[in-house]
Amino acid sequence: MAEHSGKAYESDAKQTDEKTGNTTPVAHSCGHDVHIMGLIGALEAFNFHKDAWSGTLIAIFQPGEECSGGAQSMIDNGLKYKIPLPDVYFGQHVLGVIPGAHVGTKPGAVFTTASSIKIKLFAKGSHGSMPHFGIDPIVLAAHIILRLQFIVSREINPNEMAVITVGRIDAGTKSNIIPDDATLYLNTRAYNQDVADKLHASIERVVKGECEASGCLKAPEIEYYDEYPLTLNNDEAYEQVSSAFDEYFGERHLKLPTQTASEDFSIIPDALGVPYCYCSIGGFKDYENAPGNHNPAFAPDIECSLDTGMESLVVAACSSFVRDIQE
Ligand SMILES: [Zn+2]
Ligand SMILES: [Zn+2]
Structure with a gap:
């Protein structure tokens, strides 16, 4: 879709109008670049602090969430045989429905x-x-x-x-x-x-x-x-992530309202037979005027979304290492 965010980092992809010759930036306008950078940032943090943890961290960069085929294609292409079986699987998406620099999660059904x-x-x-x-x-x-x-x-x-x-x-x-x-x-x-x-x-x-x-x-x-599929947070995985979020984010951890949108991330944990916990991060400092996903202005603010995206992945992953140690 056409992007009208007016931000310095608007999409490089341009579409040219055949009649007028005008070019417009085009984007998916859903913040998936935030998810990629958040996960790369989390991997860098874990790599930088290798001495501080033990265990196996698997990062899944899933394509094609929007057309519903991405997660299934990873399963069909043998993801199960390419990674060790995880104890728990986390998913993340940036949304306009919670304030920037905040994380949100909830028990039970999250997406329809x-x-x-x-x-x-x-x-x-x-x-x-x-x-x-x-x-x-x-x-x-x-x-x-x-x-x-x-x-x-x-x-x-x-x-x-x-x-x-x-x-x-x-x-x-x-x-x-x-x-x-x-x-x-x-x-x-x-x-x-x-x-x-x-x-x-x-x-x-x-x-x-x-x-x-x-x-x-x-x-x-x-x-x-x-x-x-239905996105359903596993009770135990939710408890584990939510208490770690409370400890790290304090008031910046919110209970996410149920969302009428849908996503396909949970196809992977379902196929692997492992518990899943999804969380959202807020994308905009000016929450009151934040555009919804797929709005032409949906280009999240850099600091509040990238920092929170990366931190929440680190905190969620650490919460499962802590569980290992306690056990
Ligand atoms: Zn989208
Ligand atoms: Zn999306």
Whole structure:
């Protein structure tokens, strides 16, 4: 996306507008350069103070968090056989929702599950003046979209969080042609895998039922993509990290509110079968006016994000060495 941070260290990557010839800096605007530098800084600190600790520290620089394939590709490429099995796995991301120079973590669910779903409806095209010769996929899609709104409000326990969004509809070309088919693109979120499974079962039931009600001759195609697991902090790993953060950061350690975003880091600890703890760091000194991730101005302030990013990784890792010594 275009970057409009106005910062001296804005992205070097530039996009040129073909018509005007103007160049704009482009960035992912999510702070992943902060994570890279925080981890490199932590490795330098551990290397510099080799005499002060013992154990094995493994740094994972995971690509492709955004398109959901990065963690899985590391597992598919045999990460398990390339590193010793860790006792605990830590993940970190910079966010605008906590103040700069602060760290945030929480027990239990941190980020939601996420799934994208492509649904193709097969109807029967006709002339717009002769609807009785066709099966109208646009009317069908409208019914499905409306019916989907009742899943969260009528089928999910009100104590649970769930989101279904229809973000895109592709259908038709002209006002007087009833198209042959229509495609819907959905996105779901939940803080509980059982709720996510229930959402998906209900979506499939509604879509198939409405297709049947419209008299479709072919069953709909339902395809899941860009799927993210639930990010769930392990209780023991959370206790260990959070007490070390309390000791080191004091009031700069906050309880992170649950986030409705999603990430794929936990695919790695899940595949390795080891406990996981995720933490966030704040990216902006002026927290009140901090942009959200993926805002064109999301270029975190250097000192407060890099220092805190590095320190929190060192403190989290040290907390697990301390546990080893105590045991
Ligand atoms: Zn991002
Ligand atoms: Zn990100």
